[in-house]
Amino acid sequence: MHPGRRKRTLMTDQSVTKRTPTMTEASPRRRRKEARPAEVLEAALETFARKGFSATRMDDVAARAGIAKGTIYLYYPSKEALFEAVVREYLVENIARAEAALAHPAPTHAERLRRAVGIMGQVILDPRRAALPKLVLADGGMFPEIARFYRREVVGRGLGLLAGIVRAGIAAGEFRPVDPEAAVRLFVSPILITALWQITFSPVEEHSMPPETLLALHADLFLRGLCVSPPEGDR
Amino acid sequence: MHPGRRKRTLMTDQSVTKRTPTMTEASPRRRRKEARPAEVLEAALETFARKGFSATRMDDVAARAGIAKGTIYLYYPSKEALFEAVVREYLVENIARAEAALAHPAPTHAERLRRAVGIMGQVILDPRRAALPKLVLADGGMFPEIARFYRREVVGRGLGLLAGIVRAGIAAGEFRPVDPEAAVRLFVSPILITALWQITFSPVEEHSMPPETLLALHADLFLRGLCVSPPEGDR
Amino acid sequence: MHPGRRKRTLMTDQSVTKRTPTMTEASPRRRRKEARPAEVLEAALETFARKGFSATRMDDVAARAGIAKGTIYLYYPSKEALFEAVVREYLVENIARAEAALAHPAPTHAERLRRAVGIMGQVILDPRRAALPKLVLADGGMFPEIARFYRREVVGRGLGLLAGIVRAGIAAGEFRPVDPEAAVRLFVSPILITALWQITFSPVEEHSMPPETLLALHADLFLRGLCVSPPEGDR
Amino acid sequence: MHPGRRKRTLMTDQSVTKRTPTMTEASPRRRRKEARPAEVLEAALETFARKGFSATRMDDVAARAGIAKGTIYLYYPSKEALFEAVVREYLVENIARAEAALAHPAPTHAERLRRAVGIMGQVILDPRRAALPKLVLADGGMFPEIARFYRREVVGRGLGLLAGIVRAGIAAGEFRPVDPEAAVRLFVSPILITALWQITFSPVEEHSMPPETLLALHADLFLRGLCVSPPEGDR
DNA sequence: GATGAATGAGTATTCATTCAT
DNA sequence: GATGAATGAATACTCATTCAT
Known part of the structure; x- marks a missing residue:
């Protein structure tokens, strides 16, 4: 879509969903950090669902997830990657x-x-x-x-x-x-x-x-x- | 400054399909002009269908219709109007x-x-x-x-x-x-x-x-x- | 689709000059940020004065202010708003x-x-x-x-x-x-x-x-x- | 202003004001034709005065003069020339x-x-x-x-x-x-x-x-x- | 890690100018 | 001569992405 964006295949990228469900999650801060990707994902789902891929702005997703825009990029390298995730x-x-x-x-x-x-x-x-x-x-x-x-x-x-x-x-x-x-x-x-x-x-x-x-x-x-x-x- | 965008309701605008009832249309240019809106519409349908509204660029529609970008605006005042049409x-x-x-x-x-x-x-x-x-x-x-x-x-x-x-x-x-x-x-x-x-x-x-x-x-x-x-x- | 342009009255908008009252501003970046709106305003004044509103291009204002075009929009939502400011x-x-x-x-x-x-x-x-x-x-x-x-x-x-x-x-x-x-x-x-x-x-x-x-x-x-x-x- | 527009000097272009005031103008059609440049000029004056040069559209001038847009170009080779005239x-x-x-x-x-x-x-x-x-x-x-x-x-x-x-x-x-x-x-x-x-x-x-x-x-x-x-x- | 200011390529839209009729 | 449909370069504005703090 956008030129110059890296295009990864759908299946091979596992780096993002680094969840450790077996560990007894302790501090609230730790919990928060662990939960981040999932929270972003949920905010993204709702926004993508409402607007579609193109009309969704990273700002919207960030606002809905209650984080800064740049933070999304800590977990997902691009809008496409977020969508696929x-x-x-x-x-x-x-x-x-x-x-x-x-x-x-x-x-x-x-x-x-x-x-x-x-x-x-x-x-x-x-x-x-x-x-x-x-x-x-x-x-x-x-x-x-x-x-x-x-x-x-x-x-x-x-x-x-x-x-x-x-x-x-x-x-x-x-x-x-x-x-x-x-x-x-x-x-x-x-x-x-x-x-x-x-x-x-x-x-x-x-x-x-x-x-x-x-x-x-x-x-x-x-x-x-x-x-x-x-x-x-x-x- | 910027002339107000007309926001028409979906039903009331019939202004575009201004077809003359006379049958014997003569010059090729005239013929071309009459057919334009329909040609644009067809190109737009195909592009919108393939990409969706947001990801469709007016350039693409124009290219597919074989006309200049500005020509679309002769018949439809905005991308939204084109979509609705x-x-x-x-x-x-x-x-x-x-x-x-x-x-x-x-x-x-x-x-x-x-x-x-x-x-x-x-x-x-x-x-x-x-x-x-x-x-x-x-x-x-x-x-x-x-x-x-x-x-x-x-x-x-x-x-x-x-x-x-x-x-x-x-x-x-x-x-x-x-x-x-x-x-x-x-x-x-x-x-x-x-x-x-x-x-x-x-x-x-x-x-x-x-x-x-x-x-x-x-x-x-x-x-x-x-x-x-x-x-x-x-x- | 396109978010509505805010059309504010001339007097009521004070949102731009958000200066922090603290005196001891530290980092150069922070200093830069604080000074931005005024820098933009000065560049805009000069350009508007030279060319008038219509003939002034946002690119020119940005270039004169030494910033990217998009940065202007961080402080003023439109060319009109900039002019009025x-x-x-x-x-x-x-x-x-x-x-x-x-x-x-x-x-x-x-x-x-x-x-x-x-x-x-x-x-x-x-x-x-x-x-x-x-x-x-x-x-x-x-x-x-x-x-x-x-x-x-x-x-x-x-x-x-x-x-x-x-x-x-x-x-x-x-x-x-x-x-x-x-x-x-x-x-x-x-x-x-x-x-x-x-x-x-x-x-x-x-x-x-x-x-x-x-x-x-x-x-x-x-x-x-x-x-x-x-x-x-x-x- | 606009690149690639010919820039003629203000004084040397006399080709436009081809008025023959000494001739007893006869037919209304002839009169109309003779009067054209002056009518365009008047329409242009009013529009330029109201909007300034940049914000004036040739469409507006033409509409005010009651002629087609292209007709202006029969008398004045460009918007600039019209303004100067x-x-x-x-x-x-x-x-x-x-x-x-x-x-x-x-x-x-x-x-x-x-x-x-x-x-x-x-x-x-x-x-x-x-x-x-x-x-x-x-x-x-x-x-x-x-x-x-x-x-x-x-x-x-x-x-x-x-x-x-x-x-x-x-x-x-x-x-x-x-x-x-x-x-x-x-x-x-x-x-x-x-x-x-x-x-x-x-x-x-x-x-x-x-x-x-x-x-x-x-x-x-x-x-x-x-x-x-x-x-x-x-x- | 998290932030959000800054960037600049991308896109819808406008409009002076051309030219076939 | 007159027209107005067509053109495409120009420009305001957006937004994914980066990076200094």
Whole structure:
């Protein structure tokens, strides 16, 4: 973007997230210093989410984090690096949560999908986390590395996980024989759209539909469409 | 000193598309002049779509349109005005196409929805048109007027149209008694996601799933979930 | 998008001259920082005086001040604000000097006026100070606020002061009964014209009349015209 | 000012004022064409007077003259040339009027000066004409040629004329033996200041002193100061 | 480490000037 | 001759980045 800025790859830079969680953090001053990068990251997430990459000023991030502008550069060598750190940090967190949630066992495969809706909804309806897909969408074009990373680590792994459930359901005769890859894309679409919708329109919308209603209907409709025989207690 | 920037509302400014109704336009220069605003708009759409509002430079737009930078300002008084004109122009076009398509009659309400998928897919899979939702999502936060406009004129009207079909289908006993407002949101989600997906990941993806496959499965699954009795010839 | 330019009134902004009351300022950098606004102001005065508002480039001001362009904006939010600060700063200084000088007592009212010529001549013949009336003249049309301020604070107060002397002289039977308001306008005219003349023609004039000669004759002629009985030792 | 603009001397360019006043101008169309340069000049005078050179846009001049922007360039090759033509045209006119007026005979030299005040007041209180000294003061710094021209042709000739009267008055024993060069400078100062005052403060002043009052007092005071024995009928 | 004043390359916008019609 | 669309150099202002304190 800006000429003469060093362009590091997304994955190789680990120097920043130097967290020592195992150590019993003692003095408040020490604690503060240790927490700095995370505080900056959070301030950056909120600012990037609201304005996008280009329109975010380092001043804004610093002000929101309650530190001086120059201090950011102690932890992140450039605005781009900060952006990438934000995306990576919160993305990885999102993935971990979703994976953990999806791993829970359930009586039927339909039930597992139904729970997946709940879990993903919970994760993504937190405005802090919903910001991620939006950022990837908005600025991914200028950060191919981020788009690639998101595609591989978030979308790829998430869809893979879900596709495994669908595949198992088909094998068990519970689901109709559809293309699992395609089915899971359809499955996550309303969840994503709901998150993006919230972010985009909540400032300009007086009365919006509660996401829970939407996602409940989604689970019903989708499973009814997918299952060989409709689930019993269907409303 | 500095002449006040006109800050026009999104809807009221029609001054730019001053096309003369006479058909037999003669000189090439005249022809050029008439076509300018549209050429600028197209160049701007492509650049805004690729970079977002902030990262787009007027130089880029001018270069892409093959004109001098100052020429843009002959037709649009500011970068913001240009952005709004782009969104308005192509949004309105999108709406008109979609509405026309949805108006087509069909034997069953399910069939109307199925056709709607096809139509909307066609519209939105054109990268030029898919850029619009992306722009609204990416930069709507900084242009509340545009978000509002999009919410009202595109989302509102589109969902209203579809909700009418769903409502009719329910009344006819063809669809199950679901919340039509919620159902249509679910209905359009995969279509939107497919469009956004294309834009976001096609530059970084080697082998992607064909959108047609996805949308066909969507129609099947969704209608099977919605209809009282599954359509017969369902695969 | 673009943060709104603050358009402040001429009088209310005191934010720039934030001088710390502590006397023992230490580091050279600190000293530099404190002196910056005044340095910028002086460079701006010279440049505005030479070129007028419109033709002055911020680059020129910066270069003359020996700083980077952006640094100006650390202290003054816009070219207009800088201009107004210049006028206000030096105008106020002029007024203060002139008032102090006029307050001096003298044996006769004629003598007070004669001293006023000397004082005002001293003040206004400094090219740095003479620039102010010229700026008000040249750019006051585009800065009505400045014209108003100058009219009120400089012309109004100055003329009021002088009119008081004339009125006292008339009451004392020393001066003929003329309109004091009109008389003082005539009184200051040659002083102002002399200042403007210096500025305008000194670059293109080989041999000019020394202002002191002019002002001495002015005092003689004017007082002889004004006094009931001509002053004694008149040449 | 602007690099790469041709800089012609002030006097040598006569190509523009191609007026044929002796010809009986016939058709309205022909008349229009003939009058063009003068109309442009008048529009330019008003705009320059109001805004100064730099802040005047060719668009404004064209709009005020009721012609297209490009048309100005048919008569004047650049903005600078236009400015110079304006100053020259109206300056020369001013001089001619003043000289004619001053040539009138009168019983005493004091009376000739008194009439000169009236004449010059008439000339200079017309806002159109008062603009000239203002332009020279405001923009003369950037147009040394104009300053020089004004100094030589207006100030020089005007002061010379008046100095002649003063010199004659002294020789005749009517005036006291003062430096004529200095005296006439003092003589014209209030007249100039009055004109400049009108231009500068009339937009921001609610109730101003009538110039006639001022100039009448000026003539009285000045002549009383200058004459050996005060004029009789002095108020 | 932390600060924030200073920098200067970058960008939106203006406007004198040109020239095809 | 007249026009006004087009040009592009000029300029106010921004903001990521640096570095002396």
